[in-house]
Amino acid sequence: MSEEKVRYEEFKVDGDKLISEIKKILHQGNVRRIIVKNERGETLIEVPLTIGVVGAILLPVWAALGAIAALAANFTIVVEKVVETPNTTDQGS
Numbered sequence: 001m002s003e004e005k006v007r008y009e010e011f012k013v014d015g016d017k018l019i020s021e022i023k024k025i026l027h028q029g030n031v032r033r034i035i036v037k038n039e040r041g042e043t044l045i046e047v048p049l050t051i052g053v054v055g056a057i058l059l060p061v062w063a064a065l066g067a068i069a070a071l072a073a074n075f076t077i078v079v080e081k082v083v084e085t086p087n088t089t090d091q092g093s
Contacts, residue, residue: 004082011077018069019062025079033080036068044068
């Protein structure tokens with residue numbers, strides 16, 4: 001049996017690289033949520049993701065991110081990932 005552990009990673013990116021960086025992060029997998037913050041640390045958009053979210057469902061998100069990227073120069077992408085850790089306790093004895 002395994003346990004889920006939540007881990008957060010932060011990436012600083014320029015506005016022109018925002019969408020490409022998010023696409024790269026999504027391809028890595030295990031992403032539960034993406035949060036985009038401005039230079040002052042204010043949350044601009046928070047996108048909860050599930051395993052089945054792909055393709056056309058994300059089109060409105062890409063449009064929103066494109067509009068946000070045009071507003072400012074520097075962003076922080078906060079990525080919430082789920083990491084499965086093996087449960088080392090032996091419950092079979």
